[in-house]
Amino acid sequence: DAGVTQSPTHLIKTRGQQVTLRCSPKSGHDTVSWYQQALGQGPQFIFQYYEEEERQRGNFPDRFSGHQFPNYSSELNVNALLLGDSALYLCASSAGQARNEQFFGPGTRLTVL
């Protein structure tokens, strides 16, 4: 049973560019959440997708957007990259909107130069 998968593993971009990160949830899960984790910090909630709609959003600007596909996989898009966007981006999946037990993927390390 495959767990949560994310791609790519690492990514290097320059300021002002745009990036797309991808996530496939654990089998049987239909809810996907995205988190940003800066070095030495805990994960910060970006937003959550359920039934192909954004259901909850954390304190992140509109430069951060997402999408969920009919097969429950999801994308995170970040426009106009800033140096401060450098972080580990984590995807977590769960079953249903109870959202209590989330299972995380390995993350995508984004470096903005």
Added chain:
Amino acid sequence: EDQVTQSPEALRLQEGESSSLNCSYTVSGLRGLFWYRQDPGKGPEFLFTLYSAGEEKEKERLKATLTKKESFLHITAPKPEDSATYLCAVSGGSYIPTFGRGTSLIVHP
């Protein structure tokens, strides 16, 4: 606003030396308190969910407990492979999880 404070920030133990990690929280209407283990450069690994004060859960050398204001993660006779960062998170009325900064645990052989 939900808040989570974890202490200590870092903890060094000798193999077999038991200890506890603390997670203090404030939340409006606790839906759940979660413990995760995170190895460097990897995603968090789910350990436990606690829902109400007095609840306890165990897994191998780990035991998590919950009161109305804090949770403890007790590590009994730790081994070097228990070295990791342990994250605590709470979910309240908004269902948006709030994470602490974690406790970095190093267990020396």
